[in-house]
Structures are given as structure tokens and as C-alpha cells.
Amino acid sequence: MTCERGTQKAHFIICRECFWCASVFSTPSVDRCLACGSTLVEHMPIFSDETYTFDCGRQGTILRFSTLT
Numbered sequence: 001m002t003c004e005r006g007t008q009k010a011h012f013i014i015c016r017e018c019f020w021c022a023s024v025f026s027t028p029s030v031d032r033c034l035a036c037g038s039t040l041v042e043h044m045p046i047f048s049d050e051t052y053t054f055d056c057g058r059q060g061t062i063l064r065f066s067t068l069t
């Protein structure tokens with residue numbers, strides 16, 4: 001995944017209510033979940049040398065961030 005396009009940086013967005021998530025390549029302007037409408041939306045910057053995976057299961061959502069080497 002490319003994390004920067006021009007001067008824009010990537011952000012990982014996740015809803016704390018329904019766990020809807022997305023990656024955006026601009027300043028986060030999403031303040032409401034596009035799936036359930038909740039305002040409990042978290043934004044996390046993704047740096048140019050990072051990648052992430054996520055798993056959704058019985059234990060909840062697990063995010064794993066790592067650096068590219």
C-alpha cells in the first residue's frame with residue numbers, strides 16, 4: 001500500500017460501534033461512520049514506512065501495524 005500521494009498522507013479510519021473501517025488518502029474529513037452513522041470514529045495516521053493488517057473475530061478487532069524493511 002502506498003501511504004503518500006503527493007502531499008497527502010494516509011489515515012486508517014475505524015468505527016468504534018460497528019468496526020467499519022477504511023483507508024483514506026487525504027486529511028480525514030470522515031467524522032461519521034458511513035455504515036452505522038455513529039460519531040465514534042477514530043482516525044490513525046499511517047506513515048510512509050508502515051503497513052497494517054486487521055482481523056475481525058470473536059475477540060474483537062485486532063490491528064497489527066508493522067514497518068516496511
Ligand SMILES: [Zn+2]
Pocket residue numbers: 015016017018019020033034035036037038
Ligand atoms: Zn459504524
